[in-house]
Amino acid sequence: MSISRRNVLMSTLFGAGYVGLRALATGIPAGVLLRGSRALASDPAMTCANKQKAQYVIMQTSSNGDPLNANAPGTYATTGPLSTIAHNPDTMLMAPTALALRGKQTMAAAPWAALDQRVLDRMGVWHIMTNTPVHPREPDVLGLLGATTPNEMLPSLLAKQLAPCLGTIQNEPITLGATSPSEGLRFEGRALPIIPPLALKATLTNPAGPLAGITNLQKIRDQTLAQIDAIYRSTATKAQAAYVDELITSQSQVRSINQDLLSALAAIKDNSVASQIAAAVILFQMNVSPVIAIHIPFGGDNHNDTGLVTEAAQTVSGLATIGAMMTTLGSTPAVNGATGKMIDQVSFVSLNVFGRTIGPANTDGRQHNPNHQVSLTIGKHFAGGVIGGVEPVGTDFGALPIDGIAPIDTLGAFGKTVMAAVGIDQDFIDKAVSTGKVVPSALA
Amino acid sequence: MPIIKPLRALCLVGSLVAACSGPTYETAIPFVAVSPAVYVAKVKMILVGLPPTDAEVAAVVADPNALGGLVDGWMQLPQYGDKMQVFFELAFQQTQISDLNFVDIAPPNGLGNGKALPLLVQNARESYARTVLAITAAGRPLTDAFKTKQLMLTPALMQLYAYLDTHRADDLGKINDVFAKANPTVKITMENSAPRVSLVDATTPGNPSFLHFHNPDLATQAYPFAGCMGLDPYSIPIRSDLLFDIFYGELPPHNDATNELCPIHAGTGKGLQLDATDFTAWKLVTIRQPNAGEPTTQFFDIATLRSATELVLDTPRVGYFTTPAFDANWPTNASNQMRVTINQALIVATGAAIDGTDGTIPMTTPGLDADHAGPGTACFGCHQLLDPTRSVLASTYSWFYVPQTDAALIHQPGQFAFQHVVTPVQTIDDLATQLANHPLMPAAWVQKLCYYVNSAPCDPDDVEFQRIVGDFASSNFSWDRLVRDMMTSPITTNAAATKTHITNGEVIAVARRDHLCAALDNRLGFYDICQLDAADQIGTPTTIAQIVSGMPSDGYGRGSTIPVLPNQPTLFYRGGIENICVQVSQMVIDATPDPRQPGAKVWTSTAPDAAIAEFVALVMGLTPSDPRSAQVTTALTAHFTAAQAGPTPATATDALRSTFVVACLSPSFIGIGM
Numbered sequence A: 001m002s003i004s005r006r007n008v009l010m011s012t013l014f015g016a017g018y019v020g021l022r023a024l025a026t027g028i029p030a031g032v033l034l035r036g037s038r039a040l041a042s043d044p045a046m047t048c049a050n051k052q053k054a055q056y057v058i059m060q061t062s063s064n065g066d067p068l069n070a071n072a073p074g075t076y077a078t079t080g081p082l083s084t085i086a087h088n089p090d091t092m093l094m095a096p097t098a099l100a101l102r103g104k105q106t107m108a109a110a111p112w113a114a115l116d117q118r119v120l121d122r123m124g125v126w127h128i129m130t131n132t133p134v135h136p137r138e139p140d141v142l143g144l145l146g147a148t149t150p151n152e153m154l155p156s157l158l159a160k161q162l163a164p165c166l167g168t169i170q171n172e173p174i175t176l177g178a179t180s181p182s183e184g185l186r187f188e189g190r191a192l193p194i195i196p197p198l199a200l201k202a203t204l205t206n207p208a209g210p211l212a213g214i215t216n217l218q219k220i221r222d223q224t225l226a227q228i229d230a231i232y233r234s235t236a237t238k239a240q241a242a243y244v245d246e247l248i249t250s251q252s253q254v255r256s257i258n259q260d261l262l263s264a265l266a267a268i269k270d271n272s273v274a275s276q277i278a279a280a281v282i283l284f285q286m287n288v289s290p291v292i293a294i295h296i297p298f299g300g301d302n303h304n305d306t307g308l309v310t311e312a313a314q315t316v317s318g319l320a321t322i323g324a325m326m327t328t329l330g331s332t333p334a335v336n337g338a339t340g341k342m343i344d345q346v347s348f349v350s351l352n353v354f355g356r357t358i359g360p361a362n363t364d365g366r367q368h369n370p371n372h373q374v375s376l377t378i379g380k381h382f383a384g385g386v387i388g389g390v391e392p393v394g395t396d397f398g399a400l401p402i403d404g405i406a407p408i409d410t411l412g413a414f415g416k417t418v419m420a421a422v423g424i425d426q427d428f429i430d431k432a433v434s435t436g437k438v439v440p441s442a443l444a
Numbered sequence B: 001m002p003i004i005k006p007l008r009a010l011c012l013v014g015s016l017v018a019a020c021s022g023p024t025y026e027t028a029i030p031f032v033a034v035s036p037a038v039y040v041a042k043v044k045m046i047l048v049g050l051p052p053t054d055a056e057v058a059a060v061v062a063d064p065n066a067l068g069g070l071v072d073g074w075m076q077l078p079q080y081g082d083k084m085q086v087f088f089e090l091a092f093q094q095t096q097i098s099d100l101n102f103v104d105i106a107p108p109n110g111l112g113n114g115k116a117l118p119l120l121v122q123n124a125r126e127s128y129a130r131t132v133l134a135i136t137a138a139g140r141p142l143t144d145a146f147k148t149k150q151l152m153l154t155p156a157l158m159q160l161y162a163y164l165d166t167h168r169a170d171d172l173g174k175i176n177d178v179f180a181k182a183n184p185t186v187k188i189t190m191e192n193s194a195p196r197v198s199l200v201d202a203t204t205p206g207n208p209s210f211l212h213f214h215n216p217d218l219a220t221q222a223y224p225f226a227g228c229m230g231l232d233p234y235s236i237p238i239r240s241d242l243l244f245d246i247f248y249g250e251l252p253p254h255n256d257a258t259n260e261l262c263p264i265h266a267g268t269g270k271g272l273q274l275d276a277t278d279f280t281a282w283k284l285v286t287i288r289q290p291n292a293g294e295p296t297t298q299f300f301d302i303a304t305l306r307s308a309t310e311l312v313l314d315t316p317r318v319g320y321f322t323t324p325a326f327d328a329n330w331p332t333n334a335s336n337q338m339r340v341t342i343n344q345a346l347i348v349a350t351g352a353a354i355d356g357t358d359g360t361i362p363m364t365t366p367g368l369d370a371d372h373a374g375p376g377t378a379c380f381g382c383h384q385l386l387d388p389t390r391s392v393l394a395s396t397y398s399w400f401y402v403p404q405t406d407a408a409l410i411h412q413p414g415q416f417a418f419q420h421v422v423t424p425v426q427t428i429d430d431l432a433t434q435l436a437n438h439p440l441m442p443a444a445w446v447q448k449l450c451y452y453v454n455s456a457p458c459d460p461d462d463v464e465f466q467r468i469v470g471d472f473a474s475s476n477f478s479w480d481r482l483v484r485d486m487m488t489s490p491i492t493t494n495a496a497a498t499k500t501h502i503t504n505g506e507v508i509a510v511a512r513r514d515h516l517c518a519a520l521d522n523r524l525g526f527y528d529i530c531q532l533d534a535a536d537q538i539g540t541p542t543t544i545a546q547i548v549s550g551m552p553s554d555g556y557g558r559g560s561t562i563p564v565l566p567n568q569p570t571l572f573y574r575g576g577i578e579n580i581c582v583q584v585s586q587m588v589i590d591a592t593p594d595p596r597q598p599g600a601k602v603w604t605s606t607a608p609d610a611a612i613a614e615f616v617a618l619v620m621g622l623t624p625s626d627p628r629s630a631q632v633t634t635a636l637t638a639h640f641t642a643a644q645a646g647p648t649p650a651t652a653t654d655a656l657r658s659t660f661v662v663a664c665l666s667p668s669f670i671g672i673g674m
Helices: A003-013 A016-026 A135-142 A154-166 A197-204 A209-215 A218-234 A238-256 A259-267 A273-285 A306-331 A407-421 A426-432 B008-012 B036-048 B054-062 B066-074 B078-091 B099-104 B117-137 B142-147 B155-166 B178-182 B240-247 B302-307 B324-329 B339-350 B380-396 B428-437 B441-454 B463-474 B479-488 B499-504 B513-524 B543-548 B571-588 B608-619 B627-643 B652-664
Strands: A056-062 A096-101 A104-109 A123-128 A291-294 A346-352 A373-378 A385-387 A390-393 A396-399 B150-153 B167-169 B175-177 B187-191 B212-214 B234-237 B283-288 B310-312 B414-418 B421-425
Touching (some): A056 A135, A056 A273, A104 A385, A123 A407, A135 A346, A154 A291, A154 A407, A197 A259, A197 A273, A197 B543, A197 B571, A209 B652, A218 B652, A238 B571, A273 A306, A306 A346, A306 A373, A346 A407, A373 A407, A396 A407, A407 A426, B036 B054, B036 B066, B054 B066, B078 B441, B078 B513, B099 B324, B117 B142, B117 B150, B117 B479, B150 B155, B155 B167, B155 B178, B155 B240, B155 B302, B155 B324, B175 B178, B175 B240, B178 B240, B187 B240, B324 B339, B339 B428, B380 B414, B428 B441, B441 B499, B463 B479, B513 B571, B513 B608, B543 B571, B571 B652, B608 B627, B627 B652
Parallel strands (some): A056 A291, A123 A385, B187 B212, B283 B310
Antiparallel strands (some): A096 A104, A123 A373, A390 A396, B150 B283, B187 B234
């Protein structure tokens, strides 16, 4: 059988609309032609609310419930109830230190004050309530405790809305730093894989050296693969055909990656937080996804931490990592046709499952605090400042209302404000998140 | 979502007799039966990672019932045990750990920093799954595994069990070093230049060389103080944690002649005291508590550990929820107080968690955290079940999983109260029995197998699912019977309509990491091509190993009753698979034999037709009678030819490698159900 005759035969077997062959001929993935559920982000059916304001997002999350809330701006006072908060006893590393957030004076542990003033001026320190003391509810907290419609995680909501604005290759977020499946993300109900930086590097880098000859055959191989896919599709059930279409879509996405940027992946040597951030920046440069999730340790699940030593060390390293990330973004040219630096294109957002108890007894470790968690927002469209605060709740402390928003709704307010900051349409925000409201003072 | 309502007319579709004995359903998704070529390939891929043969497909085409006999045969292959071992490791939550996780059960330094610790951790991960395989292979019910005190262990793992029994942290983290306390004058000596002492002599009490350890790293390690450099020999007071670490090649902290502290060194690995066989010599070992006056097993007595089939420990161990792997997976603490432990144990056994939806009313609430979750509070709903049910764990173990020393907790009664089973429990054996006998157990384990086989849950209302559950129970929980039942069921084959199909549709999933790696190994004759085995992870990981670390894989999350199963082919999956296939291609096409991979397939580019025929049959899993076989053979042949044509022709080797990559990327190799 000749090739041409085979192709003719395949086309007759190929089912409604000859989708596979159209994809082959046009280069447009069959998934897009079929308006499948996982079409390319550039699908014109998806609209962008505000292209100018759209941001890439690095999202830090931890199911450990790190004690980020135990030394952040907004938890220090010399009199009143807040003066009883158990701050880290390390008077060298964690000494209470004055700092200014966009001109507003506040106090925090020393590592916070070490951040560049330009970072502090764009840094919102949110005191919010996640209403759970349970590690397994990390996915629920990322889903704003069921307040999202459809039931979607905040990073996935952001990614889906930002993808058409940024023209990213895919509209799903990417998880680089999850330390367990509990920290993995879901998108439209599907579990997304966790891809550590080293795996990312090995996955995207084209084989070279003695294998370059095979890489050079990529184009002709793609053509054969399209034929093979068509053969499978010709006898497939509907589900099997859909799977083949998914393969075609993912193949097209792989080929969409800017090969000139692949060499940047060589700098990744491990799966450290620094490598996660480096990988995130490269993925933005490649325009693969609008949202990348990472994990920066800030003390972990520190029930047993004598003298809060680990908390101190990881607060120092964690905030230094954020500082270094901002320095990198501040020196990296903007992407996607924009001018300036990436620091004006990338927002950093953090959200952990819960915070820690900060009452006076917590000197050798901390317990779970459902009433208080600190989130950070850093970016061009965020205003520096402390949003909300803490007050005594029971034997510990909990979040205060924010602009009349009850503590229980502050998580929703946080999500809504993040969405507003990156240019997502207000009508969509109100439909997508049922609790809280946008906090204007947190926006630049 | 499909509309689901009773409709007996659907009984006319397909041949699902069982379904027709109960309610049937209509759906917006029309049912199309999957062909035998596809489902035979799926079943064989899941069971053993191998492709079907023409004869096997033909047998099922001629008689669909022939699938059962084929499954029986495949279950006799060694690859079946390998795949089931991975399944059990996940299902019993013994994986997702590294040596770092042991800090939470052996404070303050965990297992130390020895280079060989990954081997021990892998032993810990595999131990219980191997135990289950031994139990089921002996024809015993799966529920026996829940209650067993006999575990598959290696000498290294026996040593870990005995060490954890010696190095005991109470609820406050205070260490009771049982051996050191009983032998306060004993010293450990590290030496290099002295004649080498055999490990047996070094670990036999009474021997003149008792606890004298040879480690060549003494001569080479750098220290901040000159007095520490090359110090040989040196002695330190006995400490069990340091002694345990020495077995893994560590150089313990010590003082030099001027009393400066020479800090701990992980060493290069040359000082590993254990033999390679200490990590591979698996045997069934009974763990029991000592009789009156009987000494416990000493963790350092390696000669005894190598020969013994019994461990005498104060720390009771039973079933899956008291293994070091499970404990390291789910560390508890003074706040959590075993709640995570019991919840995960319940999830494993029953597929359900304490989540506030259980209407069970306990008779009493021993151990209730009244401050946090007293009656009338929002938290009471969960804690009234969680706290009594975990009580027996708290009365048995400290928060570090060694014998409890708090008298109040020891005497706290236990009560199992979960999903309408309420009964007192006095020991962890009682708890194990309750877990094994729980009415939710049969359906839970059928459901776990559903997830594994079909990458999706079975519909619990599916009469076919219920039939399988019933058969599992009536077979006295025969695991192999269940596997056979599931593999031949239309729930798996989609050869006939089921309610599960109506609910889920026909699920086609990517070949996730474990399936993919098994298929590569078993079809191409590799040994652990993905370097999933810790023994193969020494040195820089290969490109394949790096890629598979980010491949979609089966996993479990804390508190989650369903596994995490990334099923769709993302761009990273596609890109990763392509690079894996390229790497493999150079190992199988015109390759020099690799002594590390003695069984690997090698094809030659001088015989491309033969190679391509095997690519189709072996890699793509398309038998010659499959109508797709001839078409893809033609396409692959054309590719091989085209690659060597054009302005920059490829070599025959590269052309055949590229042809292999195409086969390796085919939907039937990287998708389950194609």
